[in-house]
Every structure is written in C-alpha cells, then in structure tokens.
Amino acid sequence: MAIKERMSGNEAVAYAIMQINPDVMPAFPITPSTELPQFVSNYVANGKIDTEFIPVESEHSSMSAAIGASAAGARTLTATSSCGLAYMWEMLYVAASDRLPIALALVNRGLTGPLNINCEHSDSMGARDSGWIQIYAENNQEAYDNFVMAYRIAEHKDVMLPIMACMDGFITSHAVMNITLLEDDVVKDFVGEYKPEHFLLNKEEVMAIGPYGVSNYCMEAKRAQAQAMMNAKQVILDVAEEFEKISGRKYGLFEEYRLEDADYAIVAIGSACGTAKDAVDKLRDKGIKAGLLKIRVFRPFPAKELAEALKSCKAIAIMDRAESYSANGGPLAAELGAALFKYKNQAEVLNLMYGLSGRDITVEDFEKVYEDLADAAVNGVKEDAEYRYIGIRE
Amino acid sequence: MTTKFNFKELQERPERLAPGHRMCAGCGGTIAVRNVLRTLHPEDKAVVGNATGCLEVSSFTYPYTSYEDSYIHTAFASAGATLSGVQTAYEALKKRGKVKGNYKFITFGGDGGTYDIGLQSLSGAMERGHDMVYVCYDNGAYMNTGIQRSSATPMYADTTTTPAGSCSNGKPQIRKDLVAVMAAHNIPYTAQTTFIGNMKDLYVKSEKAIYTEGPAFLNIMAPCPRGWRFEAADMAKICKLAVETCYWPLYEVENGKWIINYEPKNKLPIEDFLKTQGRFKHLFKKGNEDLIVQFQEEVDRRWEELQIKAQA
Numbered sequence: 001m002a003i004k005e006r007m008s009g010n011e012a013v014a015y016a017i018m019q020i021n022p023d024v025m026p027a028f029p030i031t032p033s034t035e036l037p038q039f040v041s042n043y044v045a046n047g048k049i050d051t052e053f054i055p056v057e058s059e060h061s062s063m064s065a066a067i068g069a070s071a072a073g074a075r076t077l078t079a080t081s082s083c084g085l086a087y088m089w090e091m092l093y094v095a096a097s098d099r100l101p102i103a104l105a106l107v108n109r110g111l112t113g114p115l116n117i118n119c120e121h122s123d124s125m126g127a128r129d130s131g132w133i134q135i136y137a138e139n140n141q142e143a144y145d146n147f148v149m150a151y152r153i154a155e156h157k158d159v160m161l162p163i164m165a166c167m168d169g170f171i172t173s174h175a176v177m178n179i180t181l182l183e184d185d186v187v188k189d190f191v192g193e194y195k196p197e198h199f200l201l202n203k204e205e206v207m208a209i210g211p212y213g214v215s216n217y218c219m220e221a222k223r224a225q226a227q228a229m230m231n232a233k234q235v236i237l238d239v240a241e242e243f244e245k246i247s248g249r250k251y252g253l254f255e256e257y258r259l260e261d262a263d264y265a266i267v268a269i270g271s272a273c274g275t276a277k278d279a280v281d282k283l284r285d286k287g288i289k290a291g292l293l294k295i296r297v298f299r300p301f302p303a304k305e306l307a308e309a310l311k312s313c314k315a316i317a318i319m320d321r322a323e324s325y326s327a328n329g330g331p332l333a334a335e336l337g338a339a340l341f342k343y344k345n346q347a348e349v350l351n352l353m354y355g356l357s358g359r360d361i362t363v364e365d366f367e368k369v370y371e372d373l374a375d376a377a378v379n380g381v382k383e384d385a386e387y388r389y390i391g392i393r394e
Numbered sequence: 395m396t397t398k399f400n401f402k403e404l405q406e407r408p409e410r411l412a413p414g415h416r417m418c419a420g421c422g423g424t425i426a427v428r429n430v431l432r433t434l435h436p437e438d439k440a441v442v443g444n445a446t447g448c449l450e451v452s453s454f455t456y457p458y459t460s461y462e463d464s465y466i467h468t469a470f471a472s473a474g475a476t477l478s479g480v481q482t483a484y485e486a487l488k489k490r491g492k493v494k495g496n497y498k499f500i501t502f503g504g505d506g507g508t509y510d511i512g513l514q515s516l517s518g519a520m521e522r523g524h525d526m527v528y529v530c531y532d533n534g535a536y537m538n539t540g541i542q543r544s545s546a547t548p549m550y551a552d553t554t555t556t557p558a559g560s561c562s563n564g565k566p567q568i569r570k571d572l573v574a575v576m577a578a579h580n581i582p583y584t585a586q587t588t589f590i591g592n593m594k595d596l597y598v599k600s601e602k603a604i605y606t607e608g609p610a611f612l613n614i615m616a617p618c619p620r621g622w623r624f625e626a627a628d629m630a631k632i633c634k635l636a637v638e639t640c641y642w643p644l645y646e647v648e649n650g651k652w653i654i655n656y657e658p659k660n661k662l663p664i665e666d667f668l669k670t671q672g673r674f675k676h677l678f679k680k681g682n683e684d685l686i687v688q689f690q691e692e693v694d695r696r697w698e699e700l701q702i703k704a705q706a
Binding site: 056057062064091094202209 | 441454455461462463466467468472474475478479482484485487489494495497517518519521
C-alpha cells in the first residue's frame with residue numbers, strides 16, 4: 001500500500017535514506033541541504049536506522065571519507081550543496097575513477113560569486129564532467145523516487161559509478177507538497193543488499209585502490225570509465241521500468257510534456273518545469289502548439305534521444321539555470337545545441353538564462369518565451385535574442 | 395595489547411612492504427613504513443592509507459603494489475579523512491556481520507600532506523576519535539615535487555622555494571610543532587621518533603600507536619638524502635646526531651602525560667647535525683656564525699619547553 005503524505009524534498013529524500021538504511025554517511029552541513037544530515041542524525045539517535053554517521057570537518061573530507069567507506073565495502077552516501085560540492089571537486093573525480101557507487105543527494109544552490117543561498121544549477125553543472133551520473137528532480141516526489149533508484153543504477157555491474165541525485169534548493173528541498181511514498185519493505189526489496197565484488201575489507205583478497213597511473217595504462221582506465229557512463233543509459237531505463245512496477249510512476253531519460261506535435265519547445269531542468277507546464281497548458285487552450293522537454297538525466301547526456309524527441313519542433317528554447325561564462329550561452333545550451341547539430345535538427349534555437357541565484361520565473365515568463373519562439377520560427381532568431389537573460393533589470 | 399619488545403621476533407616477521415618499489419636508495423620514508431608495518435601482529439589484518447607524495451607514487455604504481463595489506467590512496471589533502479571513512483565502514487560492516495577478522499588502520503603522509511595541505515583532514519579524523527594511526531614521515535620539505543619548503547622545514551634550510559642566496563639565508567621561519575598540535579587534540583597517544591640503533595624506540599611507539607584504542611599520531615623524522623643533501627650511508631649517523639643535539643628529541647604523550655624517552659648525557663652542539671647536510675652548507679660561510687647561534691637558541695628553547703612539559 002502506497003503511503004500518502006505531505007513532505008518537503010529534503011524530508012522525502014531523508015525518508016528514502018531511512019528506508020534504505022545505508023552503511024555509512026559522512027556529511028558537512030551547508031544550506032539548503034543541511035536538513036539531510038540532521039534528519040539522518042536524528043534517525044540514528046532514535047534507533048530508526050543504524051547507519052554510521054561521520055560528522056566530518058569539511059566537504060573535502062566528506063567526499064574523502066565517502067570514498068574510503070565505499071572502497072572498504074560499505075554502501076555510502078553524502079549530501080551537499082553549492083560551495084560544498086565545489087570543495088569536494090577534486091574528490092569527485094577520484095570517486096568516479098575509483099568506480100565507487102556512492103550516492104550524493106545534491107540540493108542545487110548557486111556557487112558563491114556573490115554569496116547567495118538560493119537555487120541555481122551552477123554547482124552540479126560545474127561538476128558535470130567529473131564522471132558522476134546526474135539525475136534531476138522536478139519536485140519532492142521525483143527527488144524521493146530518484147533516490148530510491150540511485151543505488152540500483154550506481155551499483156549495477158555494468159556501471160559502478162557514483163550518482164548525484166539533484167533537486168532544486170528551497171523550491172523543492174523546502175517546499176512541502178503532497179507525495180506518495182513506498183512501504184519500507186518494498187523499498188528494501190527494490191534496492192537490495194550491496195555486494196561489492198572487490199573491497200578493502202574482503203578477507204578473501206587484499207585490494208589496493210588509487211594508484212599512480214602511468215601514461216601506458218591511464219588512457220585505458222579512462223576509456224573504461226567512459227564506457228561505464230555509456231552503459232548507464234540503458235541501466236537507468238531498466239531500473240526505471242522496474243520502479244514503475246512497484247510505484248506506478250514512469251520515468252525515462254527525460255519527460256516529454258505535450259511535445260509530440262509541438263511546434264515550439266522549451267527544454268529545461270528541475271522545478272521550473274512545473275511552472276512551464278502551466279504555461280504550456282494555457283497556450284494549448286488557445287490552440288498554440290507549445291511543448292516542454294524536461295531533462296531528467298544530464299549525465300549520461302542523451303544526445304541522440306533528445307534530438308529525436310525535438311525533431312519536429314520549429315523553434316526550441318534551451319533554458320539554463322547556470323552561467324558558464326563562455327560568452328556563448330549556458331552548459332545545457334552548449335551540449336544540446338551540439339546534439340541538435342550532430343543529428344541534423346534545423347530548428348531555430350534560443351538560449352535563455354533564467355532563475356540565477358533563486359530569481360523567480362513565472363508562468364507569464366514562459367508564455368513570453370513561447371511567443372518569442374513563435375516569432376523566431378517565422379522570422380529567424382534576432383541576434384540580440386539568441387542569448388538572453390529572463391527577468392533581468394538592464 | 396602491546397607485547398614485550400623482542401627484536402629477533404620482530405625481524406623474523408614477514409615483510410608487509412614488499413621489495414621492488416621505486417623509492418630512492420636510502421629513503422627514510424621507506425624505512426619508516428617498513429618498520430611501522432612490522433609492528434602489526436602477524437595475525438592482524440590492516441588497511442594502509444597514504445597521502446599523495448613520494449611514497450604513494452613509488453609504492454603503488456599501476457599495475458604493481460608493494461603492500462601486502464589492503465591499501466588506499468585518494469589525494470594529497472585527504473589521508474586522514476579517507477582512512478576515517480575506511481575505519482567507519484569497518485565499524486558499520488562489523489556491526490552488520492559483514493566483515494570478519496581484526497583490522498588495524500594506519501595511514502602515512504609526508505610532512506607536506508600532514509603539516510600543511512592535509513592538516514585539517516588529519517585534525518578532523520583525530521578529533522572524531524577514529525581507531526586509527528596517522529604516521530607522518532617527516533623529511534622536512536615537499537620532496538616529491540622537488541624540495542620545496544613546508545611548515546616542517548627547519549629554519550635556514552636551503553630549499554627550492556627558500557633558496558639560500560645573496561639576499562636570503564634559506565627558510566626564514568621556524569618549524570611548526572605538529573606533535574604539540576596533535577597532543578592538544580587530547581588523543582590517547584602521540585609520539586615522536588626516528589631511526590635509532592636497533593629501532594627499539596620506533597618499534598615500541600609504533601606498536602603502542604597501533605594497539606592503543608582510539609586515534610594515535612606518530613611523527614617520524616625520515617631523512618631524505620636527496621633533499622637534505624647527504625650520502626645515504628650517513629642516515630644512521632644523521633638520525634643519531636638529530637637526537638644527541640636535541641634537534642629531534644624522542645618523546646611521547648600518553649593520555650596527556652609528556653614523557654621524554656631519551657635525554658643525552660652530553661647534549662651536542664647543533665653544528666654537529668647541521669654540518670652533515672648540504673641544505674645547511676651556507677650557514678658555515680664566514681660571517682654567518684650568528685645564524686648558527688640563532689639555530690642553537692631555537693633548539694634550546696624547544697628542548698627546555700619539552701623538559702618543562704615532561705616534568706609537569
């Protein structure tokens with residue numbers, strides 16, 4: 001029996017952690033993910049789980065301890081946001097190249113510059129090439145579901161990569177919404193037991209991890225790691241299919257919302273997609289063929305599938321919640337733009353920057369984007385509209 | 395848990411650091427690692443950790459490892475935190491019946507990875523009380539990158555980032571007193587040692603560190619022939635002079651009690667130690683006599699301070 005509840009995104013992920021009862025969690029508090037180590041500490045203090053919580057002195061140590069614990073053979077997780085993820089940066093690459101299936105609950109917040117605690121994707125986008133799987137949630141339900149699926153993906157023998165389950169800071173992490181939870185035993189059965197093939201505390205064999213890799217071997221290791229990321233795509237889909245059987249909720253690499261016959265598409269990530277859906281509905285009522293593509297999996301990047309899903313669109317707005325300061329648009333625009341080109345999609349493309357440092361985006365903002373797309377489809381993209389900030393004061 | 399010192403039995407134990415690694419001939423770091431690991435009881439398993447440095451790149455070069463035990467290296471700044479994660483996983487898995495046998499946790503870092511870039515990670519691991527040992531093989535500079543100064547480099551040493559020159563006498567600052575910093579964490583066991591005689595001091599302290607429940611820190615002076623500029627054959631002589639001049643006193647802090655393990659009958663002048671090494675060569679140039687006087691004053695000050703702590 002599914003459980004109907006009302007929870008914030010942080011509560012929902014904490015609930016999933018409680019149901020999974022992982023072996024080890026090192027963590028250091030940072031807004032807006034602080035509640036996660038707090039919830040886990042409370043569960044431990046009250047005997048609800050017997051996870052070993054390590055109150056580390058920094059995020060660099062948090063990821064280092066997570067690597068140590070995971071290499072030792074423990075199912076391991078941590079949580080962070082923003083500068084916390086940046087402080088882990090060096091270790092993120094180590095975790096991925098050591099092929100350790102660590103789960104990281106990332107509550108997206110902008111990196112400092114200036115200091116701000118609100119939602120932005122600059123933290124995870126900055127870490128997009130660190131070798132971690134990245135799955136994004138639109139709301140608390142997806143945040144919960146993604147975390148329940150996380151270990152099944154990361155620990156799959158064809159993958160063995162760390163996974164970042166991301167949700168938008170405050171908007172998703174702190175807003176309380178309705179949610180449907182799975183029962184404890186259903187989650188436990190679904191996630192299963194972690195049985196690593198090689199680990200430091202294996203009494204049958206010793207293991208050494210983290211070598212100096214000479215040029216003669218490193219490239220092969222990196223190629224194998226790249227292959228694991230390629231393999232992850234199918235594993236994510238397989239796990240989602242199994243998850244649908246226990247939850248009735250369907251997940252793919254991305255969600256297509258009224259996209260099938262859409263002339264104008266917005267592509268975005270995270271909570272803003274909920275707002276965009278309202279705009280799509282309003283425009284559809286007026287007979288305008290608006291659609292939305294919500295990215296769920298950013299790593300591995302489903303380039304071919306995205307290009308295919310967008311093939312009939314006349315104009316596409318790629319919306320980034322992170323600057324890359326490339327003077328050429330945001331990270332999603334760069335990657336999706338390349339995918340569209342590679343697969344010969346000739347749609348007009350706008351790159352729009354929105355919601356930086358928690359700036360609100362409204363249904364009306366999205367309606368305006370669809371207006372711009374309709375114009376671009378007929379008149380082409382005006383040079384000054386091609387890379388635009390939404391809601392900026394000039 | 396510690397056993398009576400038996401030199402012969404110790405020597406007969408199987409090596410836990412296999413030969414064939416690529417450390418330099420006469421490397422002090424290797425001597426430290428081999429002999430610390432020798433004090434593990436043969437029936438116990440261990441996980442060895444390591445900060446990035448000479449030791450790591452030379453003892454675990456893919457596809458070869460010199461360690462007979464499980465081993466983990468992650469990064470330069472993270473040896474303390476990494477092993478604390480391993481040790482916590484051991485607690486978690488033991489509790490759940492998923493791991494068997496008695497494991498010990500020992501991590502090695504040079505002074506760069508310990509005094510400097512890894513200090514926070516080390517401090518955190520010690521403060522949290524993990525049952526592990528952090529061993530610093532202190533060769534007083536960043537040797538892996540080519541002899542740059544660290545906070546463990548002695549005053550006036552000539553390094554590649556504190557070169558002695560017409561306007562420089564070498565490193566201007568005094569060494570950080572890391573053992574005191576670690577003792578201030580109020581951990582059960584902290585000690586300083588080096589290679590003396592039949593290594594009894596090092597063996598006894600290593601075993602104590604490994605078999606004392608809770609966190610322990612060992613600081614081992616591990617001379618680097620290349621960085622200090624001396625002939626490898628002089629290793630034993632240099633270690634002895636470091637102790638006899640009180641440049642490197644042998645002492646331990648056990649549950650808050652400071653104990654000096656050796657007091658020289660005739661404390662030798664610091665010149666005896668300095669003149670054995672090329673890194674101090676400029677101190678013996680005419681006109682630099684006052685630098686040696688200052689060096690001596692610093693050694694005396696620290697030795698007296700240590701004696702006061704030990705009398706308390």
